[in-house]
Amino acid sequence: MPDTSTPLTGGATVRVRGLTWHPHGAATPVLADLDLDVEAGERVLLAGPSGAGKSTLLRALAGLLGASDGGDPDDGQLAGEVLLDGRPATGGGAGLLLQDPLDAVVAATAGRDTAFGPENLALPRPRIAERVAAALAAVSFPYGPARSTAELSGGELQRLALAGALALHPRLLLLDEPTSMLDTATAAKVRDALLASVGERTLVVVDHHLGTWVPVVDRVVVLDRTGAVVASGPPGPVLGRDADSLARDGIWVPGLPAPEALAVPADLVGPCHAPPTGEAALRGRGLGVVRRRRGLRPAPPARVLTGVDVDVRAGALTALTGPSGAGKSTLVAVLAGLLRPSEGDLVPAAGFARGAGPRPWRWSSPELAARVGWVPQHPEHGFVARTAREEVRATPEVLGQGERGRRRADALLELVGLSARADVEPHLLSGGEQRRLVLAAALAAGPALVAADEPTVGQDRGTWAVVAGALRGAAGAGAAVVVASHDEVLVDRASHRLRLEAGRAVAPDAPPDARVVGQGVRP
Amino acid sequence: MSAVTAGSTAETAAGAVAGPARTRLVARCGPLSLLAVSFLSIVASLFVDDWRTGAVALGVQLSLAPFAVSGLRAAALRLLPVCIAALSVAWSTWLLGEGGPQRLEVAVTAALRIVVLVLPGALLVSWIDPSRLGDHLAQRLHLPARAVVAAAAALQRFESLHETWDSLARARRARGLGPGRSPAGRVRFFAGMAFGMLVGALRSAERMAVAMDARGFADCSRRTWAEPAPWTRADSALVAVGALVAAVPVCVTLWLR
Structure with missing residues (x-):
């Protein structure tokens, strides 16, 4: 029986009038009196600096903002109207794709996950099965519907999330930085799947990587820091006319040269003690990690790293590259002394260990904190304090660095542009802000080794220069800096490179072949 | 099936x-x-x-x-x-x-x-x-659909709890706030970890709720089930x-x- 409950073709018209959203506890509204019209079938790219309210606007279009749509009225104040095809936007009326595909998983198998939307539409069982099969086929999902969602990679999860959105038969598709957590090659595949499935639907996409979307959108809408529309029109003229002012506002305008890393004073980010520049602060030989998986159901152990040789040199920036799932985060955790390698040797130089013993993973917590600064991949799991200021001060405090430590912490908070938000709870900061906060916190005690996992995700041009500058500055001042990153612009700035594939080191210093794919200004 | x-x-x-x-x-x-x-x-x-x-x-x-x-x-x-x-x-x-x-x-x-x-x-x-538990509770025992779906989704996330615990413990250790050797230090550590887990669980529940509501969960008064029970x-x-x-x-x- 064909599914005729919703027309498959055609896009929704979007009409936003006087939209204002003022979250509780915020000094200024995120969106202020915003007007926006999108024609049926139009494809719009929404651009703006970090924190301009782009994600908030998408949530409003998805009907997820404010009390009228089941949201919590205590979250904030909402004014204005959002109409899809002349009706107020409600949850499920549009397909929404979020930045982190892990957040979108609601079921244990791919089929059940895709079926979630149709179930909520109260469709009869055969129709649900039809829609699930069609949606999974539309995104070229490589496995059957019985595939466990726990076994999917980032790119596969994002394609599954897209299938879940398509199964609603939405006339409006909303994409919130859908590829920012993926490596270049995977991002290109997900983007292809997205574009292939848009069809005649109306599309609104938010992405820091403008370059990859410019060829396929009809219009660019630019928001400024106050959440107001400052430019709107076809991508060529808008980006050509305002390229410099947009770049000053932090937007990654395609065609412009990559920003310079900010020059950061050495005493702000440099190590308190460090081995001689050029010496390997850490020498890893034959490093291997076998991870035992725990959970309700037992699973066989997984090998994530095999026979990796690596030198992390003092005074240098070493970049770890490779596709998602190659073992970069695991290697960063091993080098940071946070994960005991199952095999191989990890030897710290005498000038780095400074009497703390030959095995970094056995150092006591204060010993480790005085030597290593770690920037985790998921910053929300790295917070230890109730406010941003306390967060950065925590480690110098524990190590007894006193007034000097506090001054350095506050200066670092200012460097990463968060001194105005010093009293805000870390979890309430935006994704990009959280990442800068954990970077400042990692550098606060003057570590001789800085191990950063994807430190530039979610940064605009301005904040990118700060993050890159802090890492380069630390290396310049004698620290050994190791960065796992998909960000080609950052990797280009590294003095040493190590590429991982499937847990093994391949061809150090060779240019990553993934660069051929996706010609964006940003990875 | x-x-x-x-x-x-x-x-x-x-x-x-x-x-x-x-x-x-x-x-x-x-x-x-x-x-x-x-x-x-x-x-x-x-x-x-x-x-x-x-x-x-x-x-x-x-x-x-x-x-x-x-x-x-x-x-x-x-x-x-x-x-x-x-x-x-x-x-x-x-x-x-x-x-x-x-x-x-x-x-x-x-x-x-x-x-x-x-x-x-x-x-x-x-x-x-x-998920099968959800199907059976809703369709055989006729428990309220919204509660069942929320509980099944939460159970499915249960397995990621230990990963969150590991990340939190790592972050605290790297920042000099590890458990230490004294009993008092351990108590403080586990209290901090428990609070961190709670905050983490709430944040993750919030993000999951956004994903579920975006797929029409908030506005559905009646729902069907893809699988029989x-x-x-x-x-x-x-x-x-x-x-x-x-x-x-x-x-x-x-x-x-």
């Missing part, structure tokens, strides 16, 4: 070949029969009045345990708390008990009662699939076996009387 989980024709064919013939009874059972058998052991434990009854009941349970064990390591991990509970009950009963030769017997009986009560549930629960012959068989096992201490008690 409907098309949503059956997969391609090739997979269905493979399932038909490798399926029921090889999988064990517990693997073919729905969540409700597994829960029912776990609850039947409550009845059984009520009849464990002396150590002989307890020993026979436990012996029967243990003889069937291999059919419900999916892996030795996992089973050992599950049984560890059961053993600790039984031993602590036995020890406290022995300490508080009256003197005389019966003191040990009473303690052993108390321990056996605990094991007979908990063992079937501890082993069978590992066969319950969160059938009561199969395997379910009836399991409940029958469970009832027989639970009847063992009852019969032994009557016979000893």
Whole structure:
């Protein structure tokens, strides 16, 4: 029986009038009196600096903002109207794709996950099965519907999330930085799947990587820091006319040269003690990690790293590259002394260990904190304090660095542009802000080794220069800096490179072949 | 099985070949029969009045345990708390008990009662699939759909809890806030970790709620289910076996009387 409950073709018209959203506890509204019209079938790219309210606007279009749509009225104040095809936007009326595909998983198998939307539409069982099969086929999902969602990679999860959105038969598709957590090659595949499935639907996409979307959108809408529309029109003229002012506002305008890393004073980010520049602060030989998986159901152990040789040199920036799932985060955790390698040797130089013993993973917590600064991949799991200021001060405090430590912490908070938000709870900061906060916190005690996992995700041009500058500055001042990153612009700035594939080191210093794919200004 | 989980024709064919013939009874059972058998052991434990009854009941349970064990390591991990509970009950009963030769017997009986009560549930629960549990609770027991969906989604996230714990512990260690060696330091560490887990769980629930509402969960007044929740012959068989096992201490008690 064909599914005729919703027309498959055609896009929704979007009409936003006087939209204002003022979250509780915020000094200024995120969106202020915003007007926006999108024609049926139009494809719009929404651009703006970090924190301009782009994600908030998408949530409003998805009907997820404010009390009228089941949201919590205590979250904030909402004014204005959002109409899809002349009706107020409600949850499920549009397909929404979020930045982190892990957040979108609601079921244990791919089929059940895709079926979630149709179930909520109260469709009869055969129709649900039809829609699930069609949606999974539309995104070229490589496995059957019985595939466990726990076994999917980032790119596969994002394609599954897209299938879940398509199964609603939405006339409006909303994409919130859908590829920012993926490596270049995977991002290109997900983007292809997205574009292939848009069809005649109306599309609104938010992405820091403008370059990859410019060829396929009809219009660019630019928001400024106050959440107001400052430019709107076809991508060529808008980006050509305002390229410099947009770049000053932090937007990654395609065609412009990559920003310079900010020059950061050495005493702000440099190590308190460090081995001689050029010496390997850490020498890893034959490093291997076998991870035992725990959970309700037992699973066989997984090998994530095999026979990796690596030198992390003092005074240098070493970049770890490779596709998602190659073992970069695991290697960063091993080098940071946070994960005991199952095999191989990890030897710290005498000038780095400074009497703390030959095995970094056995150092006591204060010993480790005085030597290593770690920037985790998921910053929300790295917070230890109730406010941003306390967060950065925590480690110098524990190590007894006193007034000097506090001054350095506050200066670092200012460097990463968060001194105005010093009293805000870390979890309430935006994704990009959280990442800068954990970077400042990692550098606060003057570590001789800085191990950063994807430190530039979610940064605009301005904040990118700060993050890159802090890492380069630390290396310049004698620290050994190791960065796992998909960000080609950052990797280009590294003095040493190590590429991982499937847990093994391949061809150090060779240019990553993934660069051929996706010609964006940003990875 | 409907098309949503059956997969391609090739997979269905493979399932038909490798399926029921090889999988064990517990693997073919729905969540409700597994829960029912776990609850039947409550009845059984009520009849464990002396150590002989307890020993026979436990012996029967243990003889069937291999059919419900999916892996030795996992089973050992599950049984560890059961053993600790039984031993602590036995020890406290022995300490508080009256003197005389019966003191040990009473303690052993108390321990056996605990094991007979908990063992079937501890082993069978590992066969319950969160989504199937949701299907059955909503369609067979007609529990409210919204609560069921939320609970099933939360259970499905349960497995990521230990990863969150690891990340939090790593972050604290890297920042100089590790547990340290003093008991006070450990208490502070675990209090901080517990708070961190709570915040993490709330944040993750919030993000998941956004994803669910974006797919129409907030606005659905009535929903359907992609999978049926059938009561199969395997379910009836399991409940029958469970009832027989639970009847063992009852019969032994009557016979000893």
